[in-house]
Amino acid sequence: MDASLEPQKARRLALLLRERIASGEIAPGARLPGEPALALEHGVSRVTVRRALDTLASDGLIDRRVGSGTFVREPDAPRPIVADFSNMLTHLVEMGRRTGVRLLAFAYVQPPEAVAQALGLKAGERSQRSVRVRLIDGQPFSYLTTHVPERIGLTYSEADLAAVPLLTLLERSGTAIERASQTIGATLAGPDVAEALGLEIGSPLLALTRVVFGPDGRGVEHLQALYRPDRYSFQMELHRAGDAGERRWSPVPCRTTDSGEATPGPGLRAAQAARG
Amino acid sequence: MDASLEPQKARRLALLLRERIASGEIAPGARLPGEPALALEHGVSRVTVRRALDTLASDGLIDRRVGSGTFVREPDAPRPIVADFSNMLTHLVEMGRRTGVRLLAFAYVQPPEAVAQALGLKAGERSQRSVRVRLIDGQPFSYLTTHVPERIGLTYSEADLAAVPLLTLLERSGTAIERASQTIGATLAGPDVAEALGLEIGSPLLALTRVVFGPDGRGVEHLQALYRPDRYSFQMELHRAGDAGERRWSPVPCRTTDSGEATPGPGLRAAQAARG
DNA sequence: GTCGGTTGTCCTATACGCTAGACAGGTAGT
């Protein structure tokens, strides 16, 4: 059960099969081709096929039955959290699930150049850096690294940060918050992030970078959030806007669902399937 | 220059360093830690470090100078595309850069179960599957897999698809388009996607799944888009909404900039820095 | 110049992913 190292060809095959399963190309309950068939099809030895299947099996994606074959397991549905964008909840406490926070680091540091520039710090100015991991039902799903200018960070304590959302702390201390600019991308899990989120190194992550600005236009908070895509994803409803010739999508204006669960509908199923 | 096989640890290190460079965590022009230092830091041998640096060097990301060190090269500025969400441009032709499309596959197939369900197809109904790669300045940045119900797909030809945006084709053929539901996540590049996008297998990708619905509520298009995060990311402006106690972010209502470039301002710089 | 640190090159030994088999035991259909 160590499965520490992920070899090359076996890893490829595992990734490939994982996607086929996640995308529904191989329906749940269906039987995979036999190991010799897979070996022949992908030009690898049977041992390699078995290694790939081993990792899928230990992830609970497939079910191997001696004598009959390997089958795609029905997902036990630890349904991922889906954050609604039209609503854009800042925090998930309201989602009806038990969430928690672990504070991994807290210190005043020299911020990386990119962060300093985003926050509008002068050279040499320090920032308060904190690293937190958010949990849902005891399972970690996001890794947050925040930088706050030192003058603002001093208005609250380390214990505050472990208990109260950062934005609340900022507002409580009189820091006005106006607008923010954020970017969504993707990254790989580094060693530390991988361990904190219970992943292997090199796992894919949703990356969100948000810079929060106060009314004076100065940066107040720099947030780098990394999400496990199998437990967290962004969802939004769009509608078609604009005249012919210049048509585009625009997000549906805040239609909050009280349940906190993501807006139901056909999209959800697809979202799960595509989480690969 | 064969570099056919990508070893394990060297590959990880290369990916990790590549991202640190792309994210600006190691500023352009800065000097990397020495090879012995990197080896110690990551718990690998110097040979492995060198292999990782070799791939980065051959990609033109770093500059190695005997006797003085290894430096991050100033990027030749293939600036990443930043898609504005408040605006949510469906297509990038307007962005003032030469874009192109390559049609990789076009066929009528039995759709995977998840797609059939999202589109509301009955068992046995076929769909038109197409795989396209979008280019910008000759460089691929997105890999699009679309499924359209067969009855709708028949209204246009393969050549049409290679030249005209799909949504335009749909609307031109009288298919009304109302709303869409989309989800954003992250994945790893499989073998085929990796090759099409000029990436290594296992590179991180932004994954967007969109299901487009017509006025009758039936699915019209199922899109799975995979983006290279170093060339494409989502950007949006938010402002603080809601009363105290229940405050949240909401997207800035469509403030279109005519330039097509993402909305300028302090956020842009941050977006680039954090695009990793 | 001297000295410390750097990259470039070479070496050997080990670890391990992969191949190519053979064989045992289970399952399902005939």
Next chain:
DNA sequence: ACTACCTGTCTAGCGTATAGGACAACCGAC
């Protein structure tokens, strides 16, 4: 029972990535 196919386990051997060195050539600071 018989047969065909499946997964599970084991073996032997090969290729190569990795570890851990030693050494040369180079650069920059003092």
